[in-house]
Amino acid sequence: xxxxxxxxxxxxxxxxxxxxxxxxEKLRIALRLDDLGVDIIExxxxxxxxxxxEALKKIVKEGLNAEICSFARALQxxxxxxxxxxxDSIHLVVPTSELHIKDKLQKPPGEVKEKAxxxxxxxxxxxxxxxxxxxxxxxxxxxxxxxxxxxSISAGADRICACDTVGILTPERAxxxxxxxxxxxxxxxVHCHNDFGLAVANSLMGLRAGASEVHATINGIGERAxxxxxxxxxxxxxxxxxxxxxxxxxxxYETSKMVARLTGVYIQPNKAIVGENAFAHExxxxxDGILKKAETYEPITPELVGRKRRFVMGKHIGSSAxxxxxxxxxxxxxxxxxxxxxxxxxxxxxxxxxxxxxDLQAIAEDVLGIV
Ligand code: KIV
Ligand code: ZN
Numbered sequence: 001x002x003x004x005x006x007x008x009x010x011x012x013x014x015x016x017x018x019x020x021x022x023x024x025e026k027l028r029i030a031l032r033l034d035d036l037g038v039d040i041i042e043x044x045x046x047x048x049x050x051x052x053x054e055a056l057k058k059i060v061k062e063g064l065n066a067e068i069c070s071f072a073r074a075l076q077x078x079x080x081x082x083x084x085x086x087x088d089s090i091h092l093v094v095p096t097s098e099l100h101i102k103d104k105l106q107k108p109p110g111e112v113k114e115k116a117x118x119x120x121x122x123x124x125x126x127x128x129x130x131x132x133x134x135x136x137x138x139x140x141x142x143x144x145x146x147x148x149x150x151x152s153i154s155a156g157a158d159r160i161c162a163c164d165t166v167g168i169l170t171p172e173r174a175x176x177x178x179x180x181x182x183x184x185x186x187x188x189x190v191h192c193h194n195d196f197g198l199a200v201a202n203s204l205m206g207l208r209a210g211a212s213e214v215h216a217t218i219n220g221i222g223e224r225a226x227x228x229x230x231x232x233x234x235x236x237x238x239x240x241x242x243x244x245x246x247x248x249x250x251x252x253y254e255t256s257k258m259v260a261r262l263t264g265v266y267i268q269p270n271k272a273i274v275g276e277n278a279f280a281h282e283x284x285x286x287x288d289g290i291l292k293k294a295e296t297y298e299p300i301t302p303e304l305v306g307r308k309r310r311f312v313m314g315k316h317i318g319s320s321a322x323x324x325x326x327x328x329x330x331x332x333x334x335x336x337x338x339x340x341x342x343x344x345x346x347x348x349x350x351x352x353x354x355x356x357x358x359d360l361q362a363i364a365e366d367v368l369g370i371v
Pocket of ligand 1: 093134136163165166191
């Protein structure tokens with residue numbers, strides 16, 4: 001089984017409060033996403049602004065392997081703007097929950113459905129690939145949701161997607177919900193938000209239930225608590241479910257750092273896969289285990305995601321880790337000198353300090369009397 005990845009870092013990800021990318025920055029990220037092996041890049045929304053259209057045009061001009069997609073509402077003007085940018089596809093979205101239709105759009109449900117179908121037909125007549133999405137699908141009436149998705153398929157939608165817009169699914173419900181929709185006669189995509197910290201788990205369950213594509217963002221950036229994190233989904237699929245994607249996992253870390261730098265949304269140190277501590281070890285017991293066999297405390301190799309293991313000096317350090325570090329810096333110490341260095345590292349830890357490599361080098365040089 002192979003899962004398709006639609007990366008929406010440049011659309012849903014850019015909707016992160018405070019994030020705004022220039023056309024050049026969007027192009028740089030799109031080039032990296034293409035190298036990474038993303039199947040579809042949702043690169044923005046052509047109707048949004050002049051800059052957004054410039055970005056889409058620049059990206060399309062590169063002739064990338066990935067399908068380049070523009071977000072569009074069920075409005076002819078949105079589709080026309082996408083067509084002017086020469087994108088391959090549109091991600092056409094209408095809300096399907098009563099809450100969104102009645103309170104947000106303030107339109108009858110029949111009219112929403114009609115607009116959706118007309119828009120799909122219009123886009124297909126103009127040669128676009130159409131991925132049709134139901135917004136707030138997980139709070140929608142299942143019968144209405146299925147009807148609109150079925151009609152979208154009859155109107156020519158190439159793929160369908162159901163969005164967990166406010167992240168209210170649980171893994172069990174995700175399995176049931178996407179399982180039901182995967183019986184429809186078009187490839188199904190999963191789109192999950194992280195309001196309860198379950199976006200990745202729910203996405204994985206949607207895929208297990210029969211969906212064949214997943215929407216994700218680098219570092220999980222997005223509205224509120226964000227979207228499902230691409231790097232976590234891909235590595236979990238590969239390592240825990242034996243499911244392949246086109247992603248070159250070795251490029252995940254550098255891509256994550258690039259997106260963090262350009263968006264200014266920094267990554268928590270303990271974030272899975274790409275956080276600074278994801279492959280860092282301090283405790284003596286752990287470092288000792290790792291030095292004997294890495295699998296003892298690492299579920300995947302750091303190299304799989306383009307990273308290196310790191311041993312951190314602090315009060316939990318053990319003698320194996322310190323020996324390893326001193327050897328790395330080429331210090332030859334006798335037993336007494338080793339004890340002195342070990343104690344000084346522990347003392348600094350007790351004083352609430354972290355011991356960097358530079359600190360350790362200074363301590364060792366002091367103990368060895370190197371000026
Ligand atoms: O989360 C969502 O519902 C979306 C749609 C607008 C596609 O991002
Ligand atoms: Zn979304």
